[in-house]
Amino acid sequence: MFNMMFSKISIDSLQTLFQSGEYKVFGEITNQYSGIGPNNERFQAYLKVAEELDIPVGIHMGPGPPGVAYVNSPHYRGKLHDPLLLEETLIKFPNLRIYICHAGWPMIDNLLTLLWAHPQVYVDIGVIVYALPPIEFHNYLRRIVEAGFGNRVMFGSDQMVWPETLEVAIQTIEKANYLNDKQKRDIFYNNAARFLGLSKETIAKHHR
């Protein structure tokens, strides 16, 4: 987890951590909870390191707990759900491997625009897969898949402190009648394997 407002790690230390191999993914970036969008200049210095070291980045863009600005994140703003806010960052760091946690729900039109214009971007379905009314989740996922981006969606639960939501999340994808078996497999595994750049050996090990 990384939040510009609370994380004290310096850019140099981040670089050292990633170079040591101790951490392999930079995320979840939770700046949205502090009202900080992806264009923040200081944050971009961290992204530069992630791009240079080819470290995948996961950024929260989408729902927090309902009404969270009135609970413990007074700077949380719904307008930062907007996936198009990433656009200038993507142009600036064209080799950055980045995925949007929670898929920018509910901003489907802007998400499809981003996925169309920037083929390197992936999304995950953490939280929205179990927290939304199922019909809303399926409408959202179906739009992404029918627009031709089913190969850029990665399974996630974001179960936090509710491990049983893992099962709910898996069942939700299993039961999606608009997905064929291959599309489900892509969401559960293949897309993430591609995004994360898993080696053939690692993939073989997972299938043993």
Ligand SMILES: [Zn+2]
């Ligand atoms: Zn999140």
